[in-house]
Amino acid sequence: MKPAEDRIRNYLRSLEHALWLRGLEDADTLAEVENHLRESVEQELERGLGPEEAEREAIRRFGPARRIAADFEKERIAPMQKVLLILAVLSGLFLAYLDSRPGWDATGILAGGLLLSAGLLTLLGYRRPWLIALAVGVWIPLHDISLTHDFTMLFVLLFPFAGAYLGWAARLGARKMLHLT
Amino acid sequence: MGAMIGEALKGHLDMLLLAVLEKGPAHGYAVICSLRERSGGTFDLPEGTIYPALHRLENQGLLASNWDEAGPRRRRMYELTARGVEALARSRGEWQRFARAIDSTVAR
Numbered sequence: 001m002k003p004a005e006d007r008i009r010n011y012l013r014s015l016e017h018a019l020w021l022r023g024l025e026d027a028d029t030l031a032e033v034e035n036h037l038r039e040s041v042e043q044e045l046e047r048g049l050g051p052e053e054a055e056r057e058a059i060r061r062f063g064p065a066r067r068i069a070a071d072f073e074k075e076r077i078a079p080m081q082k083v084l085l086i087l088a089v090l091s092g093l094f095l096a097y098l099d100s101r102p103g104w105d106a107t108g109i110l111a112g113g114l115l116l117s118a119g120l121l122t123l124l125g126y127r128r129p130w131l132i133a134l135a136v137g138v139w140i141p142l143h144d145i146s147l148t149h150d151f152t153m154l155f156v157l158l159f160p161f162a163g164a165y166l167g168w169a170a171r172l173g174a175r176k177m178l179h180l181t
Numbered sequence: 182m183g184a185m186i187g188e189a190l191k192g193h194l195d196m197l198l199l200a201v202l203e204k205g206p207a208h209g210y211a212v213i214c215s216l217r218e219r220s221g222g223t224f225d226l227p228e229g230t231i232y233p234a235l236h237r238l239e240n241q242g243l244l245a246s247n248w249d250e251a252g253p254r255r256r257r258m259y260e261l262t263a264r265g266v267e268a269l270a271r272s273r274g275e276w277q278r279f280a281r282a283i284d285s286t287v288a289r
Binding site for chain 1: 208209210227228229230232233234236237254255256257
C-alpha cells in the first residue's frame with residue numbers, strides 16, 4: 001500500500017501533467033490545490049478517518065485530475081496559447097511571402113522553415129500540434145493553389161505537420177525525463 | 182447531488198461564489214465549505230471545480246486574490262472587487278425576479 005503522503009503527491013503530479021497537456025501548467029494553481037487537499041485531509045482526520053482514508057477522501061471530493069484540468073481548459077484559454085498561435089500565423093505568412101517573391105528558389109530553406117517553426121512553437125507549449133501545423137503551413141499552398149489551381153501543393157503541409165508532431169513528441173519526452181529525475 | 186441540481190448549479194455558480202465571498206475574503210477551501218453549509222449540503226460539488234471558476238472571475242475583474250503568508254499554510258485569498266459587488270447585486274436581482282416567476286408558475 002502506498003504511503004499517505006505519496007497519494008497527494010501522485011494526484012498533484014497527475015493534475016500537473018493533465019494541465020501541462022493543455023498548456024495550462026501553473027505553479028500557483030498547483031500550490032493552491034495542494035493547500036486545499038492538505039486542509040481537506042486535516043478536516044477528514046478531525047472527523048475521525050485514518051490518514052490513508054482521509055487522503056483518499058480528500059482526493060475523491062476534489063474530483064478526478066483530468067476533469068479538473070478540463071474545467072480549467074474550458075474556463076481560460078491561456079494567453080500564451082494565443083501568442084504562440086499568432087506567432088505561427090505570422091511565421092507562416094512570412095514564409096509564404098518569401099515563397100511568392102519572383103527570384104526566390106530555395107525550396108529546402110522553405111521546407112526547413114516550415115518544419116522548424118511548427119516544431120519550435122509546439123515544443124514551446126502549444127497544445128494542438130495539428131492547429132500549429134495548419135497555422136504555419138497553410139499559406140503557401142493557399143497562395144499557390146489560388147494562382148495555379150494545382151492541389152498537389154498541399155504536400156507542403158507535410159513539413160509543418162512533421163515539425164509540429166516532432167516538437168510535440170520532444171516535449172512529451174522531455175516531460176517524462178523531468179518526471180523520472 | 183441530483184443531476185438536475187448539478188446542471189442548475191453550473192449556471193449559477195458565479196453568483197453563488199460571489200455571494201459566499203460577499204461576507205469577506207476567503208480561500209478556496211473555505212468557499213466550498215461555506216457553499217455546502219449555506220445550502221444545507223445540497224450544493225456538494227466536486228471541490229476542484231470551483232478553482233477554474235474562481236480564476237475566471239478573477240480574470241473578469243470580479244474577484245481579486247492575494248497570497249496570505251501569515252498562517253502555517255500559504256493560502257490564496259479571494260475577495261470581491263467593486264465590479265464584483267455590482268455584478269452580484271445585478272445577478273441577485275435577476276435571480277429574485279426569475280425565482281418569483283418560477284414560483285408563481287409552478288405553485289399550486
